[in-house]
Amino acid sequence: MTRLPRTIAIDGPAASGKSVLAERLAARLGYFYFDTGLMYRAVTNEALTRNVSIQDENAVTQIAETIEINVLPATENAGDAASRMASVPSRVPDDASRQFTVTVDGRDVSYQVRRPEVDRNVSAVSAYFGVRRAMTAQQRRIAERGCIIMTGRDIGTVVLPDAECKIFLTASVEVRARRRMADRLARGQSVTLEQMRDEILKRDAIDSSRSVAPLRPAADAIHLDNSALTIDETVTRALDILNQCAQEWA
Numbered sequence: 329m330t331r332l333p334r335t336i337a338i339d340g341p342a343a344s345g346k347s348v349l350a351e352r353l354a355a356r357l358g359y360f361y362f363d364t365g366l367m368y369r370a371v372t373n374e375a376l377t378r379n380v381s382i383q384d385e386n387a388v389t390q391i392a393e394t395i396e397i398n399v400l401p402a403t404e405n406a407g408d409a410a411s412r413m414a415s416v417p418s419r420v421p422d423d424a425s426r427q428f429t430v431t432v433d434g435r436d437v438s439y440q441v442r443r444p445e446v447d448r449n450v451s452a453v454s455a456y457f458g459v460r461r462a463m464t465a466q467q468r469r470i471a472e473r474g475c476i477i478m479t480g481r482d483i484g485t486v487v488l489p490d491a492e493c494k495i496f497l498t499a500s501v502e503v504r505a506r507r508r509m510a511d512r513l514a515r516g517q518s519v520t521l522e523q524m525r526d527e528i529l530k531r532d533a534i535d536s537s538r539s540v541a542p543l544r545p546a547a548d549a550i551h552l553d554n555s556a557l558t559i560d561e562t563v564t565r566a567l568d569i570l571n572q573c574a575q576e577w578a
């Protein structure tokens with residue numbers, strides 16, 4: 329590889345495998361991986377915790393503008409005991425919640441941000457203009473350090489339009505519903521494939537149709553469909569894409 333791209337944007341719909349791919353690539357390249365979805369989840373969780381109506385755009389925006397969100401690589405005891413008990417009783421947390429420690433105003437909310445109630449409300453919160461403005465500003469600051477892989481829905485289009493490499497990761501609805509079901513079952517929740525398919529279709533519809541920063545590939549993004557690929561195969565393809573970007577920037 330000539331020179332590694334300094335900023336790598338990975339966008340794609342829910343359960344397309346962005347987290348696993350980004351984590352593997354970051355470990356391989358020695359890069360910092362930042363999952364922007366956790367910030368929208370943290371705002372949603374805070375609104376729910378404060379009993380603020382998710383429909384109250386001004387109140388939710390004010391939360392986004394005033395709370396301090398920190399997303400750090402997970403430590404062994406990420407998530408305080410109480411939050412762990414509240415959202416995942418007697419089960420080991422799923423991979424996604426173990427990757428990062430998320431704090432809001434110093435409180436550890438790593439497990440709460442993954443609870444189903446947050447899943448159901450986060451698309452509505454992330455459609456608010458003021459919420460996105462606040463989160464985008466923070467994400468750009470975080471990316472300034474370089475050597476970063478940032479995942480989300482609008483990284484290549486809005487947050488980092490100048491990212492040196494942009495990957496748009498997709499998988500079929502069927503495959504994504506199965507992955508989401510496996511996550512939920514591992515967390516001790518009983519769900520059906522039908523429910524997961526409905527939830528994913530609903531999230532896709534909200535994420536893609538909102539007026540501010542909708543989910544869509546950047547014009548210069550390279551598409552990667554991993555419906556029929558293993559994780560290792562997806563990583564190999566992504567490394568090929570990084571090589572391709574590196575040559576374009578050389």
Ligand code: DC
Binds near residue numbers: 366368455481531535
């Ligand atoms: O990737 P995720 O499922 O944790 O994302 C949670 C929600 O946040 C999802 O419905 C879309 C939204 N999101 C967004 O609008 N923009 C981002 N950059 C990241 C996530």
